[in-house]
Amino acid sequence: MSQLKTQPDNAALASPVFIVGSLRSGSTLLRLLLDHHSQINMFGEFEGAVSQAQGENWPDIKDYWRFVKTDRQTSALKLDIDQSLDYEQLVRDFLTQLHRRNSGKIIGASIHSRVDLLPKLWPSARYIQLMRDPRDVARSCIGMGWAGNVYEGAKVWISLEARRTKLRQRTDPANNLNVYYEQLVSDPIGELKKICAFLNVDFEENMLEIESDTSYGFPSAGYAYQWKTKLTGKEIRWVELRTGEAMVTQGYKPTSTKHKPLSRLERTHILFQNRYYRAMFHIRKWGLSLWAQNIISRKFGSKKWTDHVRLRIGEKNKLYLR
Structure with a gap:
């Protein structure tokens, strides 16, 4: 490899760019917009870089090798495992x-889990901190089967915000x-120019042409603040009670600061509704047998059986990818 090519590669790898945001925050949309830039390679989700950490500790290396081979997102990257590292x-x-x-001037990906650990891997990495209204995030999590109601869906948002605070x-x-999702969909050109300036590259018009080769459409302001028409008053209260001051810190105004606390009956309802909905969602998606095997293998199964079930679930999940 020539010296001319080595230098740009080293610079890009020393300071990768990560889109940091909760699940359902619009990270895929932003990643696709950036990936259409001629000098940017936003290759996808790189959750597997940090998701298996236990506290502040990295996973056992052999367990991690297994994860790389069986996790749907990570295995799809078709990476070679050098066992000497x-x-x-x-x-x-x-x-x-x-x-x-x-190869290009910039390489990056989106990450939603243990973002607080990224500086241990890349001390000079750059971060696009993507925020979205927690009321919309919580609502969107239900459709993905990650939560059975917005109270549990808000946990996805809260978890990332706690990690984001540590990362900062x-x-x-x-x-x-x-970067705020609401501004991105309302003024995509303005926001992309701001991001390009942060990354030291020029804005390119073809960044907006994601409809030509992806399943995503051009950013629309109609996707912002959907909670105002799609959530009930009770659901809005649930999200705002759960997110509390965190949503205010991120710049989102609650509808009230004097919500009545959850009753014991509400908490019980939320708990069982969440469990029932998620179970029914995955049974419809995977089938009853595979759903049951997933639960049993994770608790009592061998590593071989657990990996087999994980791979089968990954294949099922591929059918629902957008």
Whole structure:
């Protein structure tokens, strides 16, 4: 490899760009818009880089090898596992492999889980901090089968915000850019120009042409603040009670600061509604037998059986990808 090519590769790999936001925050839309830039390779979701951590500790390396082979998102990247490397070296090597396939000035991905651990892997990484109204995130989680009601759906938003706070504490503010989903869909050109300036690249018109080769449409302001017409007063109260000050910190105004606390009956209803809905959702999606095997294998099964079930579920889930 020539010196001219080595230098850009090293620069890109030393400071990758990560879109950080909760699930259902619009990260896929933003990633696709950025990936249509000629100098940016936003290759997808890189959740597997950090999702298996236990607290502040990385997973056992052999367990991680199994995960890479059986996790739907990670295995789809078709990465080579160099078993001579430790965990951090291996994950950085994964990024190197992905960069070699499509080298450019910038490489990055979206991550929704243990974002607070990313500085341990890439101290000079840059972050596009994507925010979305928790009331819309909570509602959207129901349709994905991750929650049976908005109270449980709000947990997805809260979890990421706690991790985001730690990430900000561990990184240089200059390496973080705040982007709001509501502004992105209302003024995509303006927001993309802001992001391009942050990444030190010029804005390109073809960034907006995602309809030509993806299943996503052009950003529309109609996707912002859907909770105002699609959530009931009770559901709005549930989300606002659960998110509390966190939503205010992120710039979202609650409808009331004096909501009545949840009653014991409401808490019981929320708990059982969530469990029942999620079970029914996955039974419809995977079938009763595979759903039952997933529960039993994770609690009592061998590693071989658990991996087999995981792979089958991954194949089922592919059928529902957008």
